[in-house]
Amino acid sequence: MSDTVFHYTHRVTYAECTIGNHVYYGRYLDLLEAARGEFFRSIGVSLQSLYERDTAFPVIECRLKYKSPARYDDRLVIEVWLSECEGARAGFEYRVLNQSGALVLEGGTVHVCTTTQEKPRRLPPELKELLRPFVHTKV
Amino acid sequence: MSDTVFHYTHRVTYAECTIGNHVYYGRYLDLLEAARGEFFRSIGVSLQSLYERDTAFPVIECRLKYKSPARYDDRLVIEVWLSECEGARAGFEYRVLNQSGALVLEGGTVHVCTTTQEKPRRLPPELKELLRPFVHTKV
Amino acid sequence: MSDTVFHYTHRVTYAECTIGNHVYYGRYLDLLEAARGEFFRSIGVSLQSLYERDTAFPVIECRLKYKSPARYDDRLVIEVWLSECEGARAGFEYRVLNQSGALVLEGGTVHVCTTTQEKPRRLPPELKELLRPFVHTKV
Amino acid sequence: MSDTVFHYTHRVTYAECTIGNHVYYGRYLDLLEAARGEFFRSIGVSLQSLYERDTAFPVIECRLKYKSPARYDDRLVIEVWLSECEGARAGFEYRVLNQSGALVLEGGTVHVCTTTQEKPRRLPPELKELLRPFVHTKV
Numbered sequence: 357m358s359d360t361v362f363h364y365t366h367r368v369t370y371a372e373c374t375i376g377n378h379v380y381y382g383r384y385l386d387l388l389e390a391a392r393g394e395f396f397r398s399i400g401v402s403l404q405s406l407y408e409r410d411t412a413f414p415v416i417e418c419r420l421k422y423k424s425p426a427r428y429d430d431r432l433v434i435e436v437w438l439s440e441c442e443g444a445r446a447g448f449e450y451r452v453l454n455q456s457g458a459l460v461l462e463g464g465t466v467h468v469c470t471t472t473q474e475k476p477r478r479l480p481p482e483l484k485e486l487l488r489p490f491v492h493t494k495v
Numbered sequence: 496m497s498d499t500v501f502h503y504t505h506r507v508t509y510a511e512c513t514i515g516n517h518v519y520y521g522r523y524l525d526l527l528e529a530a531r532g533e534f535f536r537s538i539g540v541s542l543q544s545l546y547e548r549d550t551a552f553p554v555i556e557c558r559l560k561y562k563s564p565a566r567y568d569d570r571l572v573i574e575v576w577l578s579e580c581e582g583a584r585a586g587f588e589y590r591v592l593n594q595s596g597a598l599v600l601e602g603g604t605v606h607v608c609t610t611t612q613e614k615p616r617r618l619p620p621e622l623k624e625l626l627r628p629f630v631h632t633k634v
Numbered sequence: 635m636s637d638t639v640f641h642y643t644h645r646v647t648y649a650e651c652t653i654g655n656h657v658y659y660g661r662y663l664d665l666l667e668a669a670r671g672e673f674f675r676s677i678g679v680s681l682q683s684l685y686e687r688d689t690a691f692p693v694i695e696c697r698l699k700y701k702s703p704a705r706y707d708d709r710l711v712i713e714v715w716l717s718e719c720e721g722a723r724a725g726f727e728y729r730v731l732n733q734s735g736a737l738v739l740e741g742g743t744v745h746v747c748t749t750t751q752e753k754p755r756r757l758p759p760e761l762k763e764l765l766r767p768f769v770h771t772k773v
Numbered sequence: 774m775s776d777t778v779f780h781y782t783h784r785v786t787y788a789e790c791t792i793g794n795h796v797y798y799g800r801y802l803d804l805l806e807a808a809r810g811e812f813f814r815s816i817g818v819s820l821q822s823l824y825e826r827d828t829a830f831p832v833i834e835c836r837l838k839y840k841s842p843a844r845y846d847d848r849l850v851i852e853v854w855l856s857e858c859e860g861a862r863a864g865f866e867y868r869v870l871n872q873s874g875a876l877v878l879e880g881g882t883v884h885v886c887t888t889t890q891e892k893p894r895r896l897p898p899e900l901k902e903l904l905r906p907f908v909h910t911k912v
Contacts, residue, residue, distance in 0.1 A: 381802055381806075381832045381835065382799045382800070382801075382802030382803050382806070383799065384799075385798055385799030385802065386799050389798075389799070414839070415798045415839060416838065416839050417836070417837065417838050417839065418798065418835075418836065418837050419834070419835065419836040419837075420834065420835050420836075421833065421834050422831070422832060422833050422834070
């Protein structure tokens with residue numbers, strides 16, 4: 357039984373780089389958001405469609421470890437999976453690799469499920485079912 | 496009778512720079528927005544307070560001329576004035592200079608006055624009065 | 635004889651949106667840069683490879699007309715072509731459309747060809763040849 | 774003996790906000806960088822001047838806890854101090870508060886001291902001396 361991981365690819369632009377030709381430390385959070393958005397789309401429930409059903413996933417925590425710099429024109433692969441998914445809480449994990457397979461970044465974001473009025477709510481059961489294959493401790 | 500110009504200062508960060516140590520071409524629009532916000536505050540009507548009175552100023556056009564690069568740690572002065580202010584339309588002009596007085600950028604943004612529901616409306620007369628000293632053709 | 639236009643697609647993220655659910659006015663310049671980068675790759679000369687041959691294309695002017703707001707999750711198509719390409723100068727033109735075909739933005743950027751030491755130089759003839767099919771007045 | 778904390782203030786712009794009127798989760802890292810830059814300036818050694826003496830401080834880790842949303846036009850205070858400063862390593866801590874004193878964000882960034890060629894080096898003793906008053910466990 358394999359651990360399921362979503363893959364998202366991204367080409368690094370000048371907009372994301374800073375002096376010294378590396379991606380600015382805060383821009384990785386933009387990339388993780390883009391990857392997360394495509395992940396939800398890939399399991400059939402875009403964040404937009406969830407929002408229209410009164411469900412949002414604000415981030416309450418994040419942590420990032422910068423392993424090696426991503427450079428202009430690098431083709432990054434962002435791996436996405438979940439470490440937890442219980443009650444109103446979901447934990448996403450990420451690894452970013454460049455085209456040579458070098459590890460660029462490891463990180464995680466913790467989200468709470470809320471209504472669009474920012475009140476906590478349990479994850480909808482059908483969504484939890486769709487997320488289940490991605491919940492694991494990746495080695 | 497002198498032409499009145501608002502001055503806003505800004506210290507350049509790494510977040511705004513790209514490879515080669517210059518401010519990314521799109522980030523100047525962020526700086527112009529910050530300068531515009533402080534300009535409105537300086538004449539006593541923050542954009543937030545206008546919004547609460549059903550008045551917004553979306554940008555419909557902009558043009559920028561990049562004259563010399565702004566670098567990390569530069570202390571920029573952004574000059575703000577208006578070229579026009581009639582009906583539902585307001586034209587802002589900007590010059591950005593660095594700490595040596597070198598011209599970094601010249602630009603303009605055209606705004607329409609709207610309700611918060613995005614319907615065009617005439618500029619409120621009391622606002623027009625406050626803007627008047629800043630409307631001129633700067634030499 | 636048809637006018638050749640390059641198409642680039644982009645999914646709008648939260649990172650690009652501001653209050654009121656529309657793309658922030660400065661973020662379009664990030665998108666145009668990404669589109670331009672893929673355009674150069676599509677004709678076989680990435681900006682990275684040009685840079686390694688001592689050729690860069692800094693922007694000296696831009697102008698944007700905001701026609702209708704792009705929203706979160708919109709799938710944008712960015713059309714790219716050139717209006718001019720002579721001497722050391724290249725003018726790019728853009729149209730951004732959403733998934734319904736609505737016009738979101740029209741714009742242009744003017745670039746000069748320089749060495750990596752920022753000295754102007756004529757466009758390399760082989761590059762000019764590759765750009766030629768895209769130089770036209772689009773109707 | 775009191776714990777010394779540096780304070781940096783920032784007015785929230787539209788550029789930093791996303792849908793729903795709150796600061797985008799990645800933009801806080803831009804603000805922390807700006808605060809850190811002013812902190813170094815305040816102790817008499819700008820990051821630019823350190824760089825010119827072959828000393829840089831790349832971030833190798835960060836963690837953020839989002840406590841309550843910062844909104845457009847909020848006047849934020851960013852508190853900066855250090856949790857550690859030994860060998861080649863420095864740990865910065867931050868708290869962001871809004872104009873009502875509400876806690877917006879808690880976070881930390883871990884930096885390594887390197888040469889401008891990205892080789893690790895020990896913190897220069899004179900810099901360590903200047904940082905010492907800010908190294909503590911804030912309660």
